Structure formats: C-alpha cells, structure tokens
Amino acid sequence: MTASPDIENLITRLARLPGLGPRSARRAALALLQAPQTRLQPLSEALETVARTVQTCPECGNLDSQAPCALCRAPDRTQDLICVVETVGDLWALERSGAYRGHYQVLGGTLSPLAGTGPEHLNLAGLRARLARGEVREVILALGATVEGATTAHWLQSYLLDSHPDVRVSQLGQGLPMGGALEVLDDGTLMAALAARRELQG
Amino acid sequence: MTASPDIENLITRLARLPGLGPRSARRAALALLQAPQTRLQPLSEALETVARTVQTCPECGNLDSQAPCALCRAPDRTQDLICVVETVGDLWALERSGAYRGHYQVLGGTLSPLAGTGPEHLNLAGLRARLARGEVREVILALGATVEGATTAHWLQSYLLDSHPDVRVSQLGQGLPMGGALEVLDDGTLMAALAARRELQG
Structure with missing residues (x-):
C-alpha cells in the first residue's frame, strides 16, 4: 500500500480494464488526481451517466441510452x-x-x-x-x-x-486484410484467401 | 459517431488517460458497459470517492484522503x-x-x-x-x-x-540500474556509472 486506500482502490479498478496493467493504472490514476477539474470530474460524470442510462437494446442487443437503440429506431x-x-x-x-x-x-x-x-x-x-x-x-x-x-x-x-x-x-468474405503482406499472414488466412479466390475478367 | 453520445463521451474521457489510445479506450468502455455490476459501478464509485476526498497534503504535497497525509502523520x-x-x-x-x-x-x-x-x-x-x-x-x-x-x-x-x-x-546515487546489461545502457548512464565508481576493498 503506497497511496491512500481510496487511491489504491481506484488503481485496482483501473487495472482491471483491458489495456491497462498495474503500472499504467497507477500512471492513469495519478494523471486523474493531478487534474481534478479537467480529467477526474469529467470521467467520473461520464461513468455515472452511462451507469445510469445505458442499457441493452431489447431488439438487437446493442448498448444505448435509449431502448430500442438509435440503430433500431433509425428510419433510414x-x-x-x-x-x-x-x-x-x-x-x-x-x-x-x-x-x-x-x-x-x-x-x-x-x-x-x-x-x-x-x-x-x-x-x-x-x-x-x-x-x-x-x-x-x-x-x-x-x-x-x-x-x-x-x-x-x-x-x-x-x-x-x-x-x-x-x-x-x-x-462475410474471407481473405487478405487491406494492406496485408503475404509473408506476415497466418496460414489460416492464406488458406481462406486461396479458397475465396475470384477469377479476374480477361 | 458509432455509439450513443453518452458512450462516446466516456470513450473520449478514457482516451485522455495516459496509456490508453482511442482504440483501447473503446475496448475499455465496452468492458465496463458489459459488466455494469462488477466493473462499471465500482470504478464509477472509486472515481467519485477520490474526487470527493483526495487532496494535496499542505505539508509535503502528497495526495491523500486526509490532510496532513498519512505519511506526514506517521509517528514511526x-x-x-x-x-x-x-x-x-x-x-x-x-x-x-x-x-x-x-x-x-x-x-x-x-x-x-x-x-x-x-x-x-x-x-x-x-x-x-x-x-x-x-x-x-x-x-x-x-x-x-x-x-x-x-x-x-x-x-x-x-x-x-x-x-x-x-x-x-x-x-541519489547514479549508475547501473539493477539487472542492467552494459550494452543496452545509454551513454549518459554509463558516464554517470563510471564517475560514481567505488573502489573495492582488496
């Protein structure tokens, strides 16, 4: 325990996010604490808002603040x-x-x-x-x-x-991703790309 | 705009944390939204708590939930x-x-x-x-x-x-970090380590 229990708790919670480990969670917590007005408060409010409003769309399973979601409602x-x-x-x-x-x-x-x-x-x-x-x-x-x-x-x-x-x-079609160089592609992708080959018009 | 404004706002706030970019912020937001009870709510509460309690220690400048901080108060x-x-x-x-x-x-x-x-x-x-x-x-x-x-x-x-x-x-002493192999160290560290050399007892 190097910081206060409240701060350690925040670090623990941040460290559970994908992409953040214990070290980066510590850095992130510090960045939040050192900018209470511009970082900590807005993130706190953003989380509070989504926790209160966001729900799973009963139609399609999307996440949105309204139900049905904006995609299911979209007339176009x-x-x-x-x-x-x-x-x-x-x-x-x-x-x-x-x-x-x-x-x-x-x-x-x-x-x-x-x-x-x-x-x-x-x-x-x-x-x-x-x-x-x-x-x-x-x-x-x-x-x-x-x-x-x-x-x-x-x-x-x-x-x-x-x-x-x-x-x-x-x-969905399977094959080479855009910009994908053959030598770095895995065998499965190459096999799928071969199987999905299209004949070119002469 | 691919998700609701509330979710986009959360992603924007997360992306401003050091160590998280736009892509990982999106993944993190999704992880939070998909686990409202175990991830979203606890992180939201942890942030709300530190925003409310954590302050800069008037003695030493540390961050803590009490002032003076636990380190300044520690009798030992x-x-x-x-x-x-x-x-x-x-x-x-x-x-x-x-x-x-x-x-x-x-x-x-x-x-x-x-x-x-x-x-x-x-x-x-x-x-x-x-x-x-x-x-x-x-x-x-x-x-x-x-x-x-x-x-x-x-x-x-x-x-x-x-x-x-x-x-x-x-x-603080300057020199080789623990486990540091000479060949990967920068010149500045090597110069400092040479200047800080200690004579060994024969």
Missing part, C-alpha cells in the same frame, strides 16, 4: 437486412466502417460445446421476432473467423435454412 | 529526513521500494528557464517550514536524472547551503 436504415455479430464491439467496428446500413443482431457470444454454450445462450430474440414478422430478406453472418465463430455460423445457417428457407443467408 | 517515520521529489508518482515509486522511511517534499515540477518555471513555481512551503522549525538533519534530493532535474537539484543545493549550512544535502 435498410429494414430487411440483419447482420449477426458476436459482440457490441463487433457492431461498433462495422458501424465505424460505414459499410453497412441495415439492422443488427448481437448474439452476446458464440456456440462452444466445450464451454457448454448452446443456442439457448445466444441472444436471438430480436432476430426471431423480425423473422416471424416477415421483415427479413437477408441475414448476414458476420462472425469471427475462429472455431467458435464458424461453429456458430454453421448452426445459424442450418437453423435459418430450416425455419425460413425464403430468407437469404450470407457471410 | 524518521522526522529529520526529507526526501525531495518532483512528483507524487516519484513519491509512490520510492514508497513501493520500501527503502525510505523519512518525510517527503513534492515539488510539483522542476526548474526550467526555457518553460519559464522558476523557484517560485516549486512547492517548497512544507520544506521551508520544517527547516525553519529546525527539524531537518538531512535533505535527500531525489530528482530525475534529466537536465531539468539536475538544474533543480543544483538550485536546491545552493539554496540549502546558503540558508541552512548545518543541514546535510545529498542526492
């Missing part, structure tokens, strides 16, 4: 397109890209027989409701290129084909 | 020894080492003619008061091995020798 988004992602972080990444203008379904996880995570643990309520209402033309599976992501995509594909054969199911 | 610390450091972070580092059991004076900065920082900008009140009360036997200058640190140490040394010739003034 394509209504009949649902993109299925694992986490809110994945949703944010797609939104940042600006490449997608439909709705989402955040599963909140992946299928993992080893970890005992079955379909009943996935958040599918909104997707099921939208499918039941006949609103959906296409479901895009944007799951991670991992064993769990592939398992989950496979199960969802079967489920959707069985229950809604009229709905198109697609998944 | 050597009363006549003052260690002068630049920042509270430096004080914490010395306390972590467990190698020092006296009092401190946190300057809150260093002398820098270029930046217009003169002696009047240094927090010396507590040191001056303790010197005036005749409590001090030795002042240890534990300033950084930088140009500013050396400038500040030099000024403090002159000031103390002039005003309190009976008080011993010392500074």
Whole structure:
C-alpha cells in the first residue's frame, strides 16, 4: 500500500480494464488526481451517466441510452437486412466502417460445446421476432473467423435454412486484410484467401 | 459517431488517460458497459470517492484522503529526513521500494528557464517550514536524472547551503540500474556509472 486506500482502490479498478496493467493504472490514476477539474470530474460524470442510462437494446442487443437503440429506431436504415455479430464491439467496428446500413443482431457470444454454450445462450430474440414478422430478406453472418465463430455460423445457417428457407443467408468474405503482406499472414488466412479466390475478367 | 453520445463521451474521457489510445479506450468502455455490476459501478464509485476526498497534503504535497497525509502523520517515520521529489508518482515509486522511511517534499515540477518555471513555481512551503522549525538533519534530493532535474537539484543545493549550512544535502546515487546489461545502457548512464565508481576493498 503506497497511496491512500481510496487511491489504491481506484488503481485496482483501473487495472482491471483491458489495456491497462498495474503500472499504467497507477500512471492513469495519478494523471486523474493531478487534474481534478479537467480529467477526474469529467470521467467520473461520464461513468455515472452511462451507469445510469445505458442499457441493452431489447431488439438487437446493442448498448444505448435509449431502448430500442438509435440503430433500431433509425428510419433510414435498410429494414430487411440483419447482420449477426458476436459482440457490441463487433457492431461498433462495422458501424465505424460505414459499410453497412441495415439492422443488427448481437448474439452476446458464440456456440462452444466445450464451454457448454448452446443456442439457448445466444441472444436471438430480436432476430426471431423480425423473422416471424416477415421483415427479413437477408441475414448476414458476420462472425469471427475462429472455431467458435464458424461453429456458430454453421448452426445459424442450418437453423435459418430450416425455419425460413425464403430468407437469404450470407457471410462475410474471407481473405487478405487491406494492406496485408503475404509473408506476415497466418496460414489460416492464406488458406481462406486461396479458397475465396475470384477469377479476374480477361 | 458509432455509439450513443453518452458512450462516446466516456470513450473520449478514457482516451485522455495516459496509456490508453482511442482504440483501447473503446475496448475499455465496452468492458465496463458489459459488466455494469462488477466493473462499471465500482470504478464509477472509486472515481467519485477520490474526487470527493483526495487532496494535496499542505505539508509535503502528497495526495491523500486526509490532510496532513498519512505519511506526514506517521509517528514511526524518521522526522529529520526529507526526501525531495518532483512528483507524487516519484513519491509512490520510492514508497513501493520500501527503502525510505523519512518525510517527503513534492515539488510539483522542476526548474526550467526555457518553460519559464522558476523557484517560485516549486512547492517548497512544507520544506521551508520544517527547516525553519529546525527539524531537518538531512535533505535527500531525489530528482530525475534529466537536465531539468539536475538544474533543480543544483538550485536546491545552493539554496540549502546558503540558508541552512548545518543541514546535510545529498542526492541519489547514479549508475547501473539493477539487472542492467552494459550494452543496452545509454551513454549518459554509463558516464554517470563510471564517475560514481567505488573502489573495492582488496
């Protein structure tokens, strides 16, 4: 214990954030304490506000200060397109890209027989409701290129084909990331890129 | 804008912490939002508490929930020894080492003619008061091995020798850090280590 219990508690809490270890949490705490008006107070208020307002969207599983979330309410988004992602972080990444203008379904996880995570643990309520209402033309599976992501995509594909054969199911293309040099890519990506090769028009 | 304004505000505030950039702040915000009970609420409360309680010790410049701070109040610390450091972070580092059991004076900065920082900008009140009360036997200058640190140490040394010739003034030893391999050390450290060489008893 080198600082007061209150400060040590703050350091402990900061150190639990991803990207911060004990040393950087200490530096961050010090930076906060040395700027009470410009750093400490605004961060404290920002946390208090999100703790009070932010909730999981009952439609899609996104996090927002309103329910349904701003994306589910947006009138200008394509209504009949649902993109299925694992986490809110994945949703944010797609939104940042600006490449997608439909709705989402955040599963909140992946299928993992080893970890005992079955379909009943996935958040599918909104997707099921939208499918039941006949609103959906296409479901895009944007799951991670991992064993769990592939398992989950496979199960969802079967489920959707069985229950809604009229709905198109697609998944994200796999291959070289932008700017990716071949020599630093892992074997899995290279294999996927080879398998997904496109014939060029002569 | 990919998330709600409240969440974006939290991300902005987190991104201003040292050690966190925009990407890691986003990850941290998500980790907080996904664990409201175990991460968000405790961090929010920890910040609220330190914002309410932590203050600068009027004696030594340390940060603590009580004033004077726990170190200044501690009856078992050597009363006549003052260690002068630049920042509270430096004080914490010395306390972590467990190698020092006296009092401190946190300057809150260093002398820098270029930046217009003169002696009047240094927090010396507590040191001056303790010197005036005749409590001090030795002042240890534990300033950084930088140009500013050396400038500040030099000024403090002159000031103390002039005003309190009976008080011993010392500074931290300079040389090889523990575990430091010579080939990776910078020239300045090697020069200091050579200058500070000790004769070994035969």
